[in-house]
Amino acid sequence: MKASPKITVLYVGSSLLAPLKQAEREIERAHAPGLRVAAYNFGAPLDESQWREVERELSESQVVFVIHVTDGENASRLIPLLEKYSSTQRAVVVINCMPELMRQTRMGRLRFGRESAEGRAADAKPEGGAARDGMARRLAGRVGAWMGEQARARRRKGRSHTQYLRYIERLPALLRVVPNAGRLRDAKNYLSLFCYFLQPTPANIRNMLLLALKHYAADARFERLELPPPESMPAVAIYHPDAPALFESFEAYRSWYERRAGKFTNLKLDPQQTVGLLLMRPQIVSGAHAHYDALIRAVEAEGLATVPAISTFMDNREACEMFFVEKRPLSVVSRSSREAERRLTKEGKRATDRSKTTDDGQRTTGKPRVSQIVSLTGFSFVGGPAMNDSEAAVEFLRELNVPFRSAVSLDVQTIEAWRDSWTGLNPVQAGMQIAIPEIDGATEPFVYGGMSQSGASPLPLEDRCQRIARRLARWNRLQVAPRSEIKLALVVFCFPPNKGNTGTAADLDVFPSVWEMLSRLRAEGYNVEVPASADELRERLLGGNSDSFASTANVAYRMTVEEYRRLCPFASEIDAEWGTAPGAINSFGGTLLVQGLQLGNAFVGVQPTFGYEGDPMKMLMARGGAPHHGFAAFYAFIEKVFGADSVVHVGTHGALEFMPGKQVGLSESCWPDRLVGELPNLYVYSVNNPSEGSIARRRSYAELISYLTPPVEDAGVYRDLAALKELLLAYRQTTDEGEREQLYESIEAKAASLHFDGTTGSVGSAEVNRRTPAHV
Amino acid sequence: MSEIREHTRLTKDERDRRVLELCEQVSEIEQRLIPTGLHVFGRASVEAERADLLRMVASFDRPETGARALPQLIAEGLSVNTTSPPDEAATELSEQSLRAREQVEALTREAVGRFLREGSDAACAWLETAARVDVVESRRVFAVLEKIAAQLLDNRELDAFARALRGEYIEPGPGADIVQNPSILPTGRNTHAVNPYSVPSDLAYARAERLVKLLLERHRAEHGRYPAALALVLWGLDNIKTQGEGVAQALWLLGVRPLRDGMNRVTDVEAIPLEQLGRPRIDVVMTVSGIFRDLFGATMGLLDRAVQCVAALDEPPEANYVRRNIRARMEAEACPFEEAALRVFSNAAGNYGTNVNFMVMDSQWEADDTLADLFVTRKCFAYGRDAEGRALEGREARAALNGALARVEATYQNIDSFEIGITDVDHYFEYLGGVSKAVEKQSDARPAIYLSDALSREAKVRSVEETIRLETRTKTLNPKWYEGMLKHGFRGVAEIESHVANTFGWSATADAVDDWVYTEVAETFVLDEQMLERLRELNPHSARSLVARLLEAQGRGFWQAEAEMIERLRDIFTGLEDRIEGVA
Structure with missing residues (x-):
């Protein structure tokens, strides 16, 4: 009996596993009982037991696919294994990987490592004279050059991925004219496999496997198969879970959306209340989009319309331009309408019209059709996974002036592993899909779905989707609600807790800063009361009723334990660590105290501290478990009692973002997530502290507004130091040894009074080198 | 007085040399940049405040714009040498070299002054005449300064705040100080970190080589040999701003170089x-902040790989301290290789900080051991991978950290910026002080404690004692600094108090503060009646905390103060208490 064929697929991401599993079942049923498709996610470094498994699979496989692997460590371990089993493996097909892996492609006579040389050879020695062959030769030449580029280095910066996709779209047609035999056979096969892969519909993935089996499994059952050309899907389009098909134009989407609006929903594509979502194409094509669907539905459930655009993900600008921006020639915009918009701006609506010059010099105006953009790709806005062109991203987004959010799907770890882990999102994804989008100005770094241990395609994390959706709705309220109705909580810090430290912040004078902010808010039309001066603001905050509660600041609200428990469903978890509410901190007479001062629609609050003061046992714990009741009550007050639309933290830095929980990619049981809740969080933060600031961005969803560090000057000399300097100068200026001796005595006396003894002062390179033996 | 008489017996040359050394020390203090106030959100800087900052900006090469360091251009124009190349013997300290440096400094100062008063053209022309600086070169320098000067006068922070509240796009921007990276301007942006896979950059790796050399040579000069092991504190702060200089220093100590993939x-x-390295590989125990751990997850793995790579090298023990220490520990304590080779430690996942600062600030410790143990309790979570290649994700490994610290002879932290000094925040003493205290307990000897000062044209290594003296002289006791703070009234007093508290933190963790520091703090802020009255008026709470801290320093034996001074401090403290309680 013939040995069962085996294919190993080493891939990265969440879109391929489901179609692979489906293809395995279908092929096994129709053609080859016993076919096995072994698939491994190579997105994160493998451990030893996983490597042993992979090695066993590789040793038994006739065909190996390596797809999207860009992890240097995995690549460097994989390459020797591919070489070790090269006699068993009849084909190694490497697609979209790093150059050193691309060079491992081996299919019959095709060797990627040598391809550029072969491409030239094909050009030089045509195998026939017919026009057909000439075309094939030219194609082979271009393909050869492309392969060479793939095998050598990264693609050039700035090249349009869509252009490349369009070229690829034409490939199937071109490939039909390439002979199935001879030296181009294997190159043709590679490109055919690649074409199937680029449109990873279940049928295409099945045919990709069958084509490989047909040519490289040496198995008669496959050799006679006739395979259809790849199914084709548009490169960019709008997707919607309720729609029967993809939309290739915004107009088509709009008419569907509005018809639907009449029937099922009240949602209209009002640019002020529409969220643009960027989705990854393979997930849509392969049908692995349950997580997208859930998020889209969650956003719509909050009353926001959506435009979910499939992005090429190498450059999101194209999808944005096409679907998120209304383009009109400038002349169409009448003077009066522009003036009307200007008036609107003055009255407090946001300016949305952006004029710009297109590449060909034609003036157009781009009016956003969306008021927020959420990337669900997790990758950089321009450049995809391989690189990031943040300058281009920022230029585009600045021009559009629509906030950019980026949420991440757990694609190289399972939902179960994420739940169990205190790290949260693993370092590979945190590096690529959090740190890099941040450089584009992305905010709201949520995890919204991912692969489960048993499933083959990504699932939504329902509560995360809801949280994102509600936060988008809160942000939207800041965009559209009349300013006079918007409520804001400004939070200042106090560490160590002591009246004198109220307004703790690195390099910032907090009360004058808050006073400036309040004044600006009033000028912008927010209904806030501005005290006569920064001093008055401080005196009212620190004074008030604070004496009667022995509190640091005025008590703005006393929360009963009953109300607290109602507002904070997680309060019982706090009981376990801090005792039954209200506990000893920020409490008085059985109630929890919220310290702050209400100034119209503004609340200026004092954030409680960690609560370790006077409690060495708490400090001695290796892990903190929870914030104290007073801390939780403070944020519950802001969101649910005061009813803030946004919280603004003032100064570097507070305790919220350092509360226990995952490092990044927080869950509903992480404390910062629970505390900040649904509130947009602005954080006035020192520009010279990008590290702690990044923690605030990731763990409390803060958007930082950087502030300048204070003026600096030379320290100069003063008092005895100035006198010493004078003496030293005098010594150096005279040549009279007698005078010098006298001066020296004064110098030593002065130096002694300044405590400049023999060991004082710094040792720079000069001194070290003087003291160092020469042979080092 | 006997000391002075001793000095007078010095030879003429020795005397001259001592004068030059004192000149160096005075000018180091004089020229150190210090903040002279606090920022108020949205407020633009005042013209007069910019001169020293711009001069500092002009003192560095700006490869991104092609501008070279102005003092270097001037020195070249004058054909004098003021800096020493990293690998050559430094210029001998001499009257001549000191004069050359002073001349270059004076010309630089004048050039920037002219630029501010009369503009680029005038400054360039003047420099060409006064110091034969090529106008093409100087123009590049002033182009950088022009941009910064304009940006400093145009603060958009409040606009950004208003825009953010309207739900508009807030641009991202890098985080650093202006001297390090002028592109942090304009502020009012959403500050970001760096791609962890880019760290360390080539430049950071090159700069780290010199710093590590200075560090090791200084230790050798003072202790006669290289440290058997060194405890390194790694933070996100400097590693973001310098693209990984701290990481690169760890790699250099171990004697490895980073490799980039395709x-x-x-x-x-x-x-x-080894023959290229020219010295032994130093064992490095890394205690990493929770923030670094979060922001540089991939780098945590890289550092662990570096240790494992060095541990696996078949090299003689005298050339590979990592291997030697691991072997020794395996033999002495029958502990497995995996445990003995752990070197990358941080908090339990999801937790931050050592709490040493909380305990010190809140005066909650009695024995030294408490602080040492607290540091280890909080920081003994190992990162990296086990032998099976599985991520450790913060495995509690108290014995491993204690065992590694027991062989440490020096502790060290990289400081990248003059803006955040070791008495400005409580985090330096909680980390570097904390780990030093833990080493002291585990090894029965206080380690040598070093800090680098990477942000000067010639990076320096200082002991913690030297650094505290420098910080005290340039900031805490400097009227220019504290008067700048006191202009901010209430908050200014809190800043002064906070500097004293952080200085106290260095007594608690590292016994690194001279008596005179406390004495002069007391004389400047408390025993000077006028000053005390000002502090009391502006912020009685912080004034009280300051006096309480001085009394605590004396009570804990960190300060040998005269009894009479303590009596007066006690009286003043009681007076402040009464005043706050409303008794007086």
């Missing part, structure tokens, strides 16, 4: 051959 990401290391 995507240009740092994912592996390789050992530098």
Whole structure:
């Protein structure tokens, strides 16, 4: 009996596993009982037991696919294994990987490592004279050059991925004219496999496997198969879970959306209340989009319309331009309408019209059709996974002036592993899909779905989707609600807790800063009361009723334990660590105290501290478990009692973002997530502290507004130091040894009074080198 | 007085040399940049405040714009040498070299002054005449300064605040100080970190080589040999701003170089051959902040790989301290290799900080051991991978950290910026002080404690004592600094108090503060009646905390103060208490 064929697929991401599993079942049923498709996610470094498994699979496989692997460590371990089993493996097909892996492609006579040389050879020695062959030769030449580029280095910066996709779209047609035999056979096969892969519909993935089996499994059952050309899907389009098909134009989407609006929903594509979502194409094509669907539905459930655009993900600008921006020639915009918009701006609506010059010099105006953009790709806005062109991203987004959010799907770890882990999102994804989008100005770094241990395609994390959706709705309220109705909580810090430290912040004078902010808010039309001066603001905050509660600041609200428990469903978890509410901190007479001062629609609050003061046992714990009741009550007050639309933290830095929980990619049981809740969080933060600031961005969803560090000057000399300097100068200026001796005595006396003894002062390179033996 | 008489017996040359050394020390203090106030959100800087900052900006090469360091251009124009190349013997300290440096400094100062008063053209022309600086070169320098000067006068922070509240796009921007990276301007942006896979950059790795050399040579000069092991504190702060200089220092100590993969990401290391390294590989115990751990997850793995790579090298023990220490520990304590080779430690996942600062600030400790143990309790979570390649994700490994610290002879932290000094925040003493206290307990000897000062044209290594003296002289006791703070009234007093508290933190953790520091703090802020009255008026709470802290320093034996001074402090403290309680 013939040995069962085996294919190993080493891939990265969440879109391929489901179609692979489906293809395995279908092929096994129709053609080859016993076919096995072994698939491994190579997105994160493998451990030893996983490597042993992979090695066993590789040793038994006739065909190996390596797809999207860009992890240097995995690549460097994989390459020797591919070489070790090269006699068993009849084909190694490497697609979209790093150059050193691309060079491992081996299919019959095709060797990627040598391809550029072969491409030239094909050009030089045509195998026939017919026009057909000439075309094939030219194609082979271009393909050869492309392969060479793939095998050598990264693609050039700035090249349009869509252009490349369009070229690829034409490939199937071109490939039909390439002979199935001879030296181009294997190159043709590679490109055919690649074409199937680029449109990873279940049928295409099945045919990709069958084509490989047909040519490289040496198995008669496959050799006679006739395979259809790849199914084709548009490169960019709008997707919607309720729609029967993809939309290739915004107009088509709009008419569907509005018809639907009449029937099922009240949602209209009002640019002020529409969220643009960027989705990854393979997930849509392969049908692995349950997580997208859930998020889209969650956003719509909050009353926001959506435009979910499939992005090429190498450059999101194209999808944005096409679907998120209304383009009109400038002349169409009448003077009066522009003036009307200007008036609107003055009255407090946001300016949305952006004029710009297109590449060909034609003036157009781009009016956003969306008021927020959420990337669900997790990758950089321009450049995809391989690189990031943040300058281009920022230029585009600045021009559009629509906030950019980026949420991440757990694609190289399972939902179960994420739940169990205190790290949260693993370092590979945190590096690529959090740190890099941040450089584009992305905010709201949520995890919204991912692969489960048993499933083959990504699932939504329902509560995360809801949280994102509600936060988008809160942000939207800041965009559209009349300013006079918007409520804001400004939070200042106090560490160590002591009246004198109220307004703790690195390099910032907090009360004058808050006073400036309040004044600006009033000028912008927010209904806030501005005290006569920064001093008055401080005196009212620190004074008030604070004496009667022995509190640091005025008590703005006393929360009963009953109300607290109602507002904070997680309060019982706090009981376990801090005792039954209200506990000893920020409490008085059985109630929890919220310290702050209400100034119209503004609340200026004092954030409680960690609560370790006077409690060495708490400090001695290796892990903190929870914030104290007073801390939780403070944020519950802001969101649910005061009813803030946004919280603004003032100064570097507070305790919220350092509360226990995952490092990044927080869950509903992480404390910062629970505390900040649904509130947009602005954080006035020192520009010279990008590290702690990044923690605030990731763990409390803060958007930082950087502030300048204070003026600096030379320290100069003063008092005895100035006198010493004078003496030293005098010594150096005279040549009279007698005078010098006298001066020296004064110098030593002065130096002694300044405590400049023999060991004082710094040792720079000069001194070290003087003291160092020469042979080092 | 006997000391002075001793000095007078010095030879003429020795005397001259001592004068030059004192000149160096005075000018180091004089020229150190210090903040002279606090920022108020949205407020633009005042013209007069910019001169020293711009001069500092002009003192560095700006490869991104092609501008070279102005003092270097001037020195070249005058054909004098003021800096020493990293690998050559430094210029001998001499009257001549000191004069050359003073001349260059004076010309630089004048050039920037002219630029501010009369503009670029005038400054360039003047420099060409006064110091034969090529106008093409100087124009590049002033182009950088022009941009910064304009940006400083145009503060958009409040606009950004208003825009953010309207739900508009807030641009991202890098985080650093202006001297390090002028592109942090304009402020009012959403500050970001760096791609962890880009760390360390080539430049950071090159700069780290020199710093590590200085550090090791200083230790050797003072202790006669290289440290058997060194405890390194790694933070996100400086590693973001310098693209990984701290990481690169760890790699240099171990004697490895970073390798980039085909995507240009740092994912592996390789050992530098011993003959190239020219010294032993130093064992490095890394205590990493929770923030670094979060922001540089991939780098945590890289550092662990570096240790494992060095531990696996078949090299003689006297040339590979990592291997030697691991072997020794395995033999002495029958502990497995995996445990003995752990070197990358941080908090339990999801937790931050050592709490040493909380305990010190809140005066909650009695024995030294408490602080030492607290540091280890909080920081004994190992990162990296086990033998099966599985991520450790913060495995509690108290014995491993204690065992590694027991062999440490020096502790060290990289400081990248003059803006955040070791008495400005409580985090330096909680980390570097904390680990030093833990080493002291585990090894029965206080380690040598070093800090680098990477942000000067010639990076320096200082002991913690030297650094505290410098910080005290340039900031805490400097009227220019505290008067600048007191202009901010209430908050200014809190800043002064906070500097004293952080200085106290260095007594608590490292016994690194001279008596005179406390004495002069007391004389400047408390025993001077006028000053005390000002502090009391502006912020009685912080004034009280300051006096209480001085009394605590004396009570804990950190300060040998005269009894009479303590009596007066006690009286003043009681007076402040009464006043706050409303008794007086």
